[in-house]
Amino acid sequence: MTKSAQAVWDNCLSFIKDNITPQAYKTWFEPIKVVKLTDAALSIQVPSKFFYEWLEEHYVQLLKVALHKELGESAKLVYVIKMENTYGNSQPFTEKIPSANRTSLKSQEVDAPLKNKNPELKNPFVIPGIRNLQIESQLNPNYNFDNFLEGDSNRLARSAGMAVANKPGGTSFNPLLIFGGVGLGKTHLAHAIGVQIKDKYPEKTVLYISAEKFTQQYIESVKKNNRNDFIHFYQVIDILIVDDIQLLSGKAGTQDVFFHIFNHLHQNGKQVILTSDKAPVDMQDIEQRLLSRFKWGLSAELQHPGFETRISIIKHKLYQDGVEMPEEIVEFLANNIKTNIRELEGAIISLIAHSSFNKKEITLDLAKKIVDNYVKHTKREVSIDYIQKIVSDYFQMDVDTLQSKTRKRHIVQARQLAMFFAKKLTKASLASIGSQIGQRDHATVLHACKTVDNLASTDKQFRKYVEDLNKKLTV
Ligand code: ADP
Numbered sequence: 001m002t003k004s005a006q007a008v009w010d011n012c013l014s015f016i017k018d019n020i021t022p023q024a025y026k027t028w029f030e031p032i033k034v035v036k037l038t039d040a041a042l043s044i045q046v047p048s049k050f051f052y053e054w055l056e057e058h059y060v061q062l063l064k065v066a067l068h069k070e071l072g073e074s075a076k077l078v079y080v081i082k083m084e085n086t087y088g089n090s091q092p093f094t095e096k097i098p099s100a101n102r103t104s105l106k107s108q109e110v111d112a113p114l115k116n117k118n119p120e121l122k123n124p125f126v127i128p129g130i131r132n133l134q135i136e137s138q139l140n141p142n143y144n145f146d147n148f149l150e151g152d153s154n155r156l157a158r159s160a161g162m163a164v165a166n167k168p169g170g171t172s173f174n175p176l177l178i179f180g181g182v183g184l185g186k187t188h189l190a191h192a193i194g195v196q197i198k199d200k201y202p203e204k205t206v207l208y209i210s211a212e213k214f215t216q217q218y219i220e221s222v223k224k225n226n227r228n229d230f231i232h233f234y235q236v237i238d239i240l241i242v243d244d245i246q247l248l249s250g251k252a253g254t255q256d257v258f259f260h261i262f263n264h265l266h267q268n269g270k271q272v273i274l275t276s277d278k279a280p281v282d283m284q285d286i287e288q289r290l291l292s293r294f295k296w297g298l299s300a301e302l303q304h305p306g307f308e309t310r311i312s313i314i315k316h317k318l319y320q321d322g323v324e325m326p327e328e329i330v331e332f333l334a335n336n337i338k339t340n341i342r343e344l345e346g347a348i349i350s351l352i353a354h355s356s357f358n359k360k361e362i363t364l365d366l367a368k369k370i371v372d373n374y375v376k377h378t379k380r381e382v383s384i385d386y387i388q389k390i391v392s393d394y395f396q397m398d399v400d401t402l403q404s405k406t407r408k409r410h411i412v413q414a415r416q417l418a419m420f421f422a423k424k425l426t427k428a429s430l431a432s433i434g435s436q437i438g439q440r441d442h443a444t445v446l447h448a449c450k451t452v453d454n455l456a457s458t459d460k461q462f463r464k465y466v467e468d469l470n471k472k473l474t475v
């Protein structure tokens with residue numbers, strides 16, 4: 001009498017179900033599909049290599065007993081891993097997931113005999129070599145410590161970064177949060193730490209990811225119904241670097257999942273490195289429990305570089321590009337671009353480009369023209385916080401009042417103006433504007449924009465508000 005694969009597996013499942021928690025059963029056994037039964041070898045399909053490893057590590061005895069009961073001592077279990085390669089690619093987690101009906105092409109069979117000849121192997125399912133998870137770290141080797149020049153403005157962050165790189169997970173700087181304004185080197189420093197760790201500990205799994213991409217992956221995983229895989233993928237990382245975590249603001253689901261990943265990594269002595277354009281106290285719409293985690297380690301600020309540092313960054317850049325520039329021009333640049341190293345680099349690049357295209361020498365005159373243009377064209381984006389501050393000051397109220405739930409007309413109008421300018425002057429989405437201006441939804445923001453437009457064309461007094469504020473916000 002031969003049993004069908006499904007019947008055998010169903011019996012195994014009911015045995016397993018009685019022996020573990022419903023949650024564990026749901027997570028680890030419901031996603032398994034039975035594939036076939038050949039002789040005493042039962043093939044089951046699991047969603048990922050990680051999944052397979054997890055089963056191996058936690059449920060091997062249970063599986064073994066269940067299978068032996070059904071198929072006798074000669075029972076074998078064969079794993080078929082669906083979506084192989086999904087996690088090891090240069091695009092972690094998202095994108096290249098093959099569509100479900102093509103998976104058979106991509107499947108990898110792992111033959112795992114229950115009866116192992118080697119009695120020393122504790123786990124009879126273990127296949128040597130299969131455990132090496134290969135995760136591309138997404139690090140940019142051009143961002144390293146050697147070319148991250150030191151100055152007073154970054155000394156603390158840089159040396160904390162070094163300490164972490166030398167002993168990831170082994171310092172009290174966990175998490176290490178690097179914060180500071182736009183273009184001050186957060187991303188560069190975060191990569192540098194990762195690059196150095198990879199250099200020193202090649203066996204460690206390092207992953208760099210922007211919070212934006214993390215969010216997209218998370219949303220994708222919810223859509224595809226593999227949120228657990230998503231979490232597990234991140235839980236096996238040794239050093240997790242998340243760039244621009246302020247972008248998690250207002251995204252409750254992503255924050256929640258990140259919270260769990262963070263806790264898991266932290267508890268297991270793994271290193272977490274975060275960057276943000278704000279200090280933790282100033283982060284809006286980030287859950288308190290997550291914020292308090294950020295404060296467990298060290299928050300190190302990248303400040304505006306001083307004159308000397310700006311000079312050495314320029315010189316270093318010129319040296320790297322093999323370009324020479326008179327000292328007075330270097331100083332001119334350093335004197336005129338102060339708050340953003342990216343702009344400083346941008347000005348140098350356009351200066352070099354102009355001079356080489358037009359076969360002109362780099363003169364102070366040319367430098368002046370370029371800096372004028374450059375600074376005009378790259379007017380920094382105003383932040384939503386700044387807009388709220390300017391609007392509240394203008395109407396002589398504080399920001400809390402502006403954000404409050406009151407329906408008082410002048411407060412509502414101020415709030416609507418803040419939303420209108422946030423939409424006009426930043427790249428933030430309606431939803432994100434709403435969540436930053438008093439926890440409103442995107443429809444409220446849209447309504448505010450329309451109302452301001454209408455009032456500005458019908459109400460003289462109101463038009464003056466718009467004009468005044470526009471001046472204040474755009475000069
Ligand atoms: P952020 O992530 O804070 O916006 P980035 O890390 O992208 O800033 O840095 C902007 C540019 O400035 C990058 O090209 C980076 O290499 C350069 N930069 C920043 N800080 C330094 C530094 N200390 N030494 C050399 N280059 C720097």
Ligand code: MG
Binds near residue numbers: 186
């Ligand atoms: Mg950055």
